[in-house]
Amino acid sequence: MENQNKKYKYYLLFFIIFLTSFSLGFFVSENIKLDDNITKNQDLNSKVGEFIKDKMLKKDLxxxxxxxxxxxIISNYYSSDELKEKTLEYGLIDGLVKSLGDKYSEFMTPEITKEFENTLSGDFEGIGAVIEKNELGVMVDRVLKGSPALESGILKGDIIIKANNKELKDLSANEAVSFIKGQAGTKVELTILRAGEKDxxxxxxTRNKIKIPSVDTTDLKDPEIGYISLNMFGENTANEFKELLDTFNNEKTKGIIIDLRDNGGGYLQTAVxxxxxxxKNKEVLVTTKxxxxxxxxxxxxxNSGAIFNKKIVVLINGNSASASEITxxxxxxxxxxxxxxxxxxxxGSVQQPFDLPDGSMIKLTIAKWYTPKDYSIDHNGIDPDIKVSFKKEDYENMYDRQLEEAKKILKKYIKLDSIPLTVGEYNKENKTSTGETLK
Structure with missing residues (x-):
């Protein structure tokens, strides 16, 4: 039940992409979500880079x-002796990227770039919390089990306004994370605004090493149903997913639940x-335009082998983004x-990282992706076939209404030959746990 409870990302989550991204112990939900469909196709990256370079060279700047x-500035700024050319240079680049008005495009210093590259590996050092951007700083969306944040009494909904007396309100989520995370064993002082508290x-x-599995499972106490929780689309996620999926490719298991709730995304290739x-092989999965x-x-x-043909229910919510939506x-x-x-x-946009010579990086929106039926979810999202929402008492009782309803739906789906189960078929004998007939 513990593993089920952790899935209530009514529960709390960042992740998006995203990516909802993890930055060494912080999962950035930013409501810039997540995290990001990052393309790793080197040949395509080269072509895109040349295209952008060609267009830029034609601009009469x-x-x-x-x-x-x-x-x-150099001649008149009072503390000019403290000015560093690199600081001005980074400020110029950052301003140039921000002028695009695109919350997914950003400039990263070498330090933040290194953290970003570690984001999708699943290994971090920090306090172990999921955050999203807030006008006052960053809000804790989830506290990871066994984390320093949990041990220190940090709660979901807490707003961190300062880290070591550094105000966070004017920083991006990634920038704020850089002040909160740190090497294991070091300490960070957090100033927190908590609902209901006057002061x-x-x-x-004390920061520590944080390990976040990209794929997880739990025993649903039903031999016919398997469960796979996808927490991110990282570099090793596809292999981990396949290994777990193979364990459900047996005679007893009739169907699986794939939980994409609060998964902010990751690598586009991992989703593929x-x-x-x-x-089946050679079918179009997604198109980037x-x-x-x-x-x-x-x-x-x-696909180079057998297709997994058992019945599938996919759980999604408002924090399922980018690569989760592709899937x-x-x-x-x-x-x-x-x-x-x-x-x-x-x-529904794709970001490409452009590495710069000094170790810094620009993450730039270069395309939008479309589903096999040529539907763009950018700013639209994907509607569930069957809508199930949490009630207030679910949080108090630690009841995962969405998962429990998914189990009921899958059990009914297993008995049917038609694919997919229609809402009408489900309504013949069932109502949602909210008591409302499905429409």
Missing amino acids: NLNLFWQVYNI LIIKNV EILSNFI YKDELLNTPYYSE AGALKDYNKAILVGEKSYGK
């Missing part, structure tokens, strides 16, 4: 105004590899699964 401002709360937290277990139509790229199933969207379009829960986040 007048930098006279910049140099005037730069010289004014600010000070917490001194996971989907390849369910959709670029400003230059010549770059539009369909991604195909890479849910493809399974839905090919009638491979019933989607249960709440509308997904609606993060």
